[in-house]
Every structure is written in structure tokens, then in C-alpha cells.
Amino acid sequence: MPLILHIDSDRWRDHLRSTWNPDIVPVAKGNGYGVGNPRLIAESRALGARTIAVGTYNEVPPDSKDDVVVLTPWRPFLEVPQGKNVIHTVSRLADLVSIPAGSRVLIEVQTSMRRHGIGARELRHTMLLNALDRIRFEGWSLHFPMGAGGTSANVREAQDLAKAARAVRPGAIWVSHVPAQKLADIGDDVKLRMGTALWLGDRGAFDVRATVLDVHSVRRGERVGYRQRRVTGDGHILVVSGGTAHGVGLEAPTAAATVRQRAIAMAKGSLDAAGLALSPFTIEGKQRWFAEPPHMQASMLFLPASVAPPAVGDDVGVDVRYTTTTFDKVSMD
Amino acid sequence: MSDLRIRTISADEHAAYLTAQPSASFLQTPGWAAVKSEWKAESLGWFDPAAPEQLVGVALVLYRQMPKVKRYLAYLPEGPVIDWDAIDLGRYLRPLAEHAQEQGAFGLRMGPPVPARRWTAKTIKDAIAGGQQPKLGDVRPDVIEPSGATVAAQLRALGWKAPRAAEGFAAGQPQYVFQVPFAGKSEDDLLKGMNQLWRRNIKKADKLGVEVTLGTPEDLKAFHALYVETAERDHFTPRPLPYFVKMYEAMANQPGDCCDFRLYNAYHEGDLVASTIWIRVGGHSWYSYGASSTAKRDVRGSNAIQWRMMSDALAAGATVYDLRGITDTLDPNDSHVGLIQFKTGTGGEAVEYVGEWDLPLNKALYTAFDLYMRRR
Numbered sequence: 231m232p233l234i235l236h237i238d239s240d241r242w243r244d245h246l247r248s249t250w251n252p253d254i255v256p257v258a259k260g261n262g263y264g265v266g267n268p269r270l271i272a273e274s275r276a277l278g279a280r281t282i283a284v285g286t287y288n289e290v291p292p293d294s295k296d297d298v299v300v301l302t303p304w305r306p307f308l309e310v311p312q313g314k315n316v317i318h319t320v321s322r323l324a325d326l327v328s329i330p331a332g333s334r335v336l337i338e339v340q341t342s343m344r345r346h347g348i349g350a351r352e353l354r355h356t357m358l359l360n361a362l363d364r365i366r367f368e369g370w371s372l373h374f375p376m377g378a379g380g381t382s383a384n385v386r387e388a389q390d391l392a393k394a395a396r397a398v399r400p401g402a403i404w405v406s407h408v409p410a411q412k413l414a415d416i417g418d419d420v421k422l423r424m425g426t427a428l429w430l431g432d433r434g435a436f437d438v439r440a441t442v443l444d445v446h447s448v449r450r451g452e453r454v455g456y457r458q459r460r461v462t463g464d465g466h467i468l469v470v471s472g473g474t475a476h477g478v479g480l481e482a483p484t485a486a487a488t489v490r491q492r493a494i495a496m497a498k499g500s501l502d503a504a505g506l507a508l509s510p511f512t513i514e515g516k517q518r519w520f521a522e523p524p525h526m527q528a529s530m531l532f533l534p535a536s537v538a539p540p541a542v543g544d545d546v547g548v549d550v551r552y553t554t555t556t557f558d559k560v561s562m563d
Numbered sequence: 564m565s566d567l568r569i570r571t572i573s574a575d576e577h578a579a580y581l582t583a584q585p586s587a588s589f590l591q592t593p594g595w596a597a598v599k600s601e602w603k604a605e606s607l608g609w610f611d612p613a614a615p616e617q618l619v620g621v622a623l624v625l626y627r628q629m630p631k632v633k634r635y636l637a638y639l640p641e642g643p644v645i646d647w648d649a650i651d652l653g654r655y656l657r658p659l660a661e662h663a664q665e666q667g668a669f670g671l672r673m674g675p676p677v678p679a680r681r682w683t684a685k686t687i688k689d690a691i692a693g694g695q696q697p698k699l700g701d702v703r704p705d706v707i708e709p710s711g712a713t714v715a716a717q718l719r720a721l722g723w724k725a726p727r728a729a730e731g732f733a734a735g736q737p738q739y740v741f742q743v744p745f746a747g748k749s750e751d752d753l754l755k756g757m758n759q760l761w762r763r764n765i766k767k768a769d770k771l772g773v774e775v776t777l778g779t780p781e782d783l784k785a786f787h788a789l790y791v792e793t794a795e796r797d798h799f800t801p802r803p804l805p806y807f808v809k810m811y812e813a814m815a816n817q818p819g820d821c822c823d824f825r826l827y828n829a830y831h832e833g834d835l836v837a838s839t840i841w842i843r844v845g846g847h848s849w850y851s852y853g854a855s856s857t858a859k860r861d862v863r864g865s866n867a868i869q870w871r872m873m874s875d876a877l878a879a880g881a882t883v884y885d886l887r888g889i890t891d892t893l894d895p896n897d898s899h900v901g902l903i904q905f906k907t908g909t910g911g912e913a914v915e916y917v918g919e920w921d922l923p924l925n926k927a928l929y930t931a932f933d934l935y936m937r938r939r
Contacts, residue, residue, distance in 0.1 A: 306895035328895035
């Protein structure tokens, strides 16, 4: 019995249409933000986008009619799909001379992210200047940090780097994590790569449901589960669909940026140490405790006696990170 | 065979001997001593005792003083100019060591102009594309020169120390260089040997009206400004203008007609877009220093000026056009590979020389100097 992502398709598409404009390049990568890359690519086309960005060379759709920008920088050891529609990102001087002549290339410039990119002081390196006529130059790429205070600083940094890069070679500037309404401040011909803000910008259009597979009543102190833990009180054990195979109960490091977020993380950490963990499953408006760590495709929850248990076959809400969850089904409602 | 005699000779004798040779390094010309004026230098000649008027070899020796002591490293850059195919190199090298010791040298360092192995442009291109990131020295060469191994074996037997492999550009002269052989080739053949991008860029420069002219000493200032601009772009330390003034002065006015030294300028609509130094000694021609402007890259001044230097070298009867050092990295992750790619575009070959060899004359001082050089 599946873990299903329900999408209110009218509401979602309204949001996509009101967010997208021709300066925005939709990003379809990883698990497709929970929705799946093929659907995101189809939605991008429907919006009118003629260029999309993917994360890795493995994600380039076969026989794409539209241009596909690959965000992971080109490396000599990567298997690279051939095709006139692939636009590569090059982030090192050596790669500019090693990439096959005639390749379509965005040159990535190092930003305060310090992840990939050619340093601003190398922009006039003779090797770069000479490489510009080996390749089909498509523009400059800038990747910025996200979040609080980042965006206005990002705009300033983007202005400086764009100016320096365009002095070397005029071309489009491709950015990320800059507010869409600020693109004009960076200059003309600025393209914005957008993933999360586009696809997950209106969470209200999304609803994740798991199915109740089994319900048993338990008394305080009885042992349950693979690990035979004692339950903490009287109530019910629920078996619901959704486990480690879906990404449920697996956490990527949280990006706890505020004191409050850190406090929550600390509290959760101490609960983890006590062997207790809140599950992402919501019943009667509250997140419920895991009875034990999630199984591969289902999870065991403990529901105290004060709450009436759902019936087998009912569905319950789940609060997940879309980028780390694999759904059994995406339902366009 | 008894050993040869060795003695100091005049710059005129030195240059006259070089003129009669098929080729020699410009670092072995008497003029080079004036370029390296901070070092003591002398021209040496070898004579056969049986024919004492007949020079059979020459060398330019630069004496580099060691910090704090009045002792020298006797350095023969890309030399000496002797018969390296001789059955017994000891006839030349034993008297050389003796002479250097008398002059207060604690050690000798020389760079025999003897090629060991060659790799064609295609072999290099395939090795880079193969993705195994080899060192050039590990790639199967297209030609193995018999004299390379013979000379190395003889030097070892005579007590000389083989070069230590160093990555990038070591302190001395490069062990690997890139050359375009001219033997039996016409201008058309040279163009055909280049890769498509080179040919296209040469045509493009011509169509856009880039003009390449021979410079004069007055043009050195403009050359130097462009060279400093290039150094800022590529983050290397430029030599000061007086160094080039001195080089022009010393190298262009050598005795006899052993050597040519020229400055070339490429202009586009009055703007200097590239400027280079070209040298010829006998049949060996070099592209020695180059500079290019940041602006107007698209007129391809660099390709135009290289093509002009190559054509002029061919016309001057050169048998080889030498683009000087390359590093031995063929790792496409290494930015040095860019330099190799630019040079391989000319369609020539990479040549490995036997490298720089040392002969310690005073063990303690030589060891101290060796440590000092490695820690610099």
C-alpha cells in the first residue's frame, strides 16, 4: 500500500505560471523535487521554457529537443552524452582546453559559495581567452549561497562578478538564489535557474498521504517490533506505509540556521538518544512517535489511548522533505 | 685516445665556431654571457693536441657564486657544443672538470643538447584524451634516439649525476620542449601539419588585416608593456625592461653571423595585439618570449605572429622551430596542459632531452648547494 504525493494540479500550475517567465530556467534534478524529473520537464515545456537545467550528465533526457544545461561541471573523466542540445558548465581552466572543440559552454565563476568555478583573478588568463574560440560560449554561470541576508549580498556580488566577466567576454549571466525581481539590478540578459522556489513554491498544492496497513491495541510495558522495545503506555500500534526505502525517517543534515531551529534540533537529538523519535506521520493534527525505527517500506507508530485509532485502509498525513522522498505514486488531482 | 686540451677563447673564435655548426643553443652563444651579466662567464674551446689550431668544441660557462663563499657552480646551459656522438666523451669532460676546478668551481652542471625521445602531436593528443592522466615520460614514444641512452650511460660512467625528475618547470632549463621539424617541408606542408583551429585562426587574422612586422630596439618598450599585461593576466613574475634591452643588445650584435635575434610585432588597425622574440643559431630557431593583448583576442594576433616567425625561420634555412619548454603533465585536470595543447596545435613533436647533469667537484659544498636549491 503506497505512499502517495497528491498534487492539486490546478493550484500547482497556477503557481508555476505566475512564477515562471522567459528569464527563468527550470531546474529538474535529483528525485525531481519529489515529483520526478520527467514530469518536471513536461511541465517546463508546457510553461514555454525552451531551456532546462539538470544536475548531472546522467539526468540529460535522451533526444531532448530543447537545450539542457548540466549544472555539475564538466570533468575529463565523466561520461558525457553527445548532442547539440547539451550545454556544459566548465569550472576550471584546464577543462576549457580539454573539452572537445565546438562544445557549448557556460563558464562558471567562483563565488562566495567556494564550490566550483574559475576565480575572478583568472578571468583574463591567456588560456581562458584562447579557449573562447575553441568552444561555443553560451555565457557565464554564478552560483550563490541561499537564505537570510544572502540574497541582497548575492545581488551585489553578482553585479561585481558579472561586470568583471562581461569585460572579458559579453554574454548572458546565469544565476541562482537571487530574487527574480532583482535580475535587472545585475544587468541585461540575466537568466535565473530555479528549482525549489518554482516546483515547491506553493506547498499548499501538495499533500502526502500514507495508508494505515494494520492496527493493534497494546498495554504499557508490552514488547513490540523487530527490536522488542517496551511501549511507554496504553494505546495502539499502527503500521503505516512509508519507510526507509521511501526516505522516511532518514535525515539529511538540517540546515538549522536560527537559534530556535538549533534548539529544536538539540531537543530532538536528546530524544533520539533516549530512543524516542517523532515520526513525520500526522494523526489527529499531531505528529506521532515512532514505536521503533522505520522499516524498509512501512513504519510502526505508537498512538496513545487518548486518541481514537484510524481504521485499516484509512490514510494519514505525512510531513516529508520532498527532495529526499521517493513516492510510490504521484497523483495529479 | 688521449684527452683533448681546453682553454679560454675569444668571443670571436667562439662565434666563428658556432657559425660553422649545423646548430647550437642560443644559451651557448657568447652574447648570452652579457645577458647573464651578474654571473662571471667565459668562452672555452677544446683542441686536439695533434692539431692545436683546430677547435673541436666550444662552451659558454657561467659561474654562479654560492652564497657566503667564494666558490662557484660552473653552469653550461644547453651545452657544451661538442661532438656528443664521440666514442669517449671523457676526452672532453675530464679537461672541462679540471678547468672548472682551477676556476674555483665546487661543481659542474650542464645540459647536453642531446634528444632522448620524441612524441608526435597525435600521440600527445591521444594520451591526453585517453584520460589516464599519464606523464609524458610514461607514454610510449614515437622515436627513441640512440644517442640519448649512449650519452646517459657514458655520463654515469664518468661520475656525473643524472637529473632529478621535477614537476612543472624546475630551476634549470626544461627537459621537455616542443619543436616543429622543418626537414624537407614547404610552407604548405607546415600549414597542413597544423590542427584546424590553428589554420582557421591564421586565415582569420589575415582576413581581419592583422599585420606582422619586424621590430627594432625602440619597440622593446611596447613589447615589455604587453608582456607585463600578459604576466598580470597569467600570474607570473615579469622580468624588468632592462633585461630585455640587455638581451637585444647582446644577442642581436654577436660576432660573425652565427645568430639572429629579432622582435616581431603584430598590429591590428594600429593596435599592438602580440609581440614576440625570435632567435636563430645555425639551423635551430626559437620562439623565446611572447606577449599578447587582453583586448582584441578575436583578431588572433598570437597565431598570426607565430606563423610569421615559422615562415621566416623556414626562409632563413632553419631545420627546426623550437617553441621551448613544456611540462610533462598530460593530466587534463592540470592547467599546464593548456600550454601543451597550444603548442601541439602546430603539429610538431615533443622532444625529451637527456636533461641537466651535475658533476660534484667538492662534495660538501655541492651537497650544501643542492640542499639550498631544493629549499628555495
